[in-house]
Amino acid sequence: MQNSSRRVIVLGGTGFLGRRVVRRLQRLGCSVSAGTRTPGAAAPTEWEPGVAQVALDLADQSVMARALNGNGWVINCIGFYTETRQQSFQDVHLAGARRIARLVQETPGQRLVHISGIGASLHSPSAYVRARAEGEVAVRSACPDAVILRPSVMFSRDGAFFGDLQKIVEHLPVIPLFGTGRTRLQPVWACDVAEAVARVLDGPRAQRKVFELGGPDVFTYREILQRLAARSGRRRLLLPVPFVLWRIAAALLAPLPHPPLTPAQVALMRQDNTAGEGMAGFNDLGISPQSAVAMGLL
Known part of the structure; x- marks a missing residue:
């Protein structure tokens, strides 16, 4: 990784996937900050010292610009699964993702990795699934060089899924x-998804722009x-x-x-959650994903 790219901000960095991405990038030697709506909260235990928590507000252009400033890479791990009176799926997964992508595109030398999900579809009857797909379209339009990762349902050693x-x-x-x-599922270890982020940042492997990440089972x-x-x-x-x-x-x-x-x-759960035929995946990033069966979790 070039020196100019060693500063990375992980948006949603205290979440399920985000905190694992932070840890993996720390071990890669990056200077990592974590974007969160609640800076100052206790840092996740798996982090090594030195992670700054940075305030985010997806609706505020100036706040987001300050958060992203000075970073070579922006990793958008923000996930939002329940709408509230204050925020809708469109606010977060479409408008928020578009704002992030535009800010990255306007910053010379800055790059973006956008985390979406397998199954995102513009034709889904689900507002959530449609918003994820619309967010992908907006990101591609605003920031053509962005890399999009679509993991399947993620699991962890400490109990998730x-x-x-x-x-x-x-x-x-x-x-x-x-x-x-x-419904067919292809569960993927969250740390393998974090490793995929690291491989995108650390080398020339990411020649493709969209990767679907499913486990081996x-x-x-x-x-x-x-x-x-x-x-x-x-x-x-x-x-x-x-x-x-x-x-x-x-x-x-x-x-x-x-x-x-x-x-x-x-x-x-209404549709299969498996990587599509012909899509780039872990193999293109030089990763052999872990099996939940081999890990003794299933």
């Missing part, structure tokens, strides 16, 4: 399925639950539940401060 499902398996004798449970949702139940020695009844009922449940839970189910999650 598989651990959350394991709790359901342990406590519910009857487990409701999304539809018939046949593909399972249906039903198969994942069956494997978790077998792993824990429990017999569980898997009950198909129509998506219309899931949408109703998500709508009823939406007013809660931290809803256990969101319309965005329901929408994502």
Whole structure:
């Protein structure tokens, strides 16, 4: 990595993926700052000393310009899964992403990595999924050299995704399925996604502009639950539940401060979440992604 590019800001740097990206870039020798709406909060334990937390406000051009100033790379890891009265999916994933891309394009020598997700579609009935796709279009238009990474559903060693499902398996004798449970997923280790960011920054490998990042294993949702139940020695009844009922449940839970189910999650479970044929992926970045099975998580 050139010296001029060693200063990096990770937007959403205290989030699930962002804090892993910060840690990986620190180990790469970058000077890393973390953009967050709540600077001053306790730093994630996995960070090494020296990470500055920088205030973000996606709606404020001057705040965002100050945050991005002086960095060679901008990594947009901001994720937003539940709309509020103050912010919509369009505010964050479209308008916010466009503002970031324009600021990067206007800054000589600055580069952008934009984190989206597999399944983003302009034709989706889901406001969340559409906003992610519209954000990609806006980023490409405003900043043609931006690199877009689309991870599949991400898991971690400390419980995210598989651990959350394991709790359901342990406590519910009857487990409701999304539809018939046949949605195909390609879970990816969050640290592998962070490594993909590092490879984009650290070398000439990123000749392609869009990468779809899925792990080495593909399972249906039903198969994942069956494997978790077998792993824990429990017999569980898997009950198909129509998506219309899931949408109703998500709508009823939406007013809660931290809803256990969101319309965005329901929408994502309606379609396969696997890397597309012919898309650039981990192999193009020289990465062999970790298997959740080999890691003992599934």
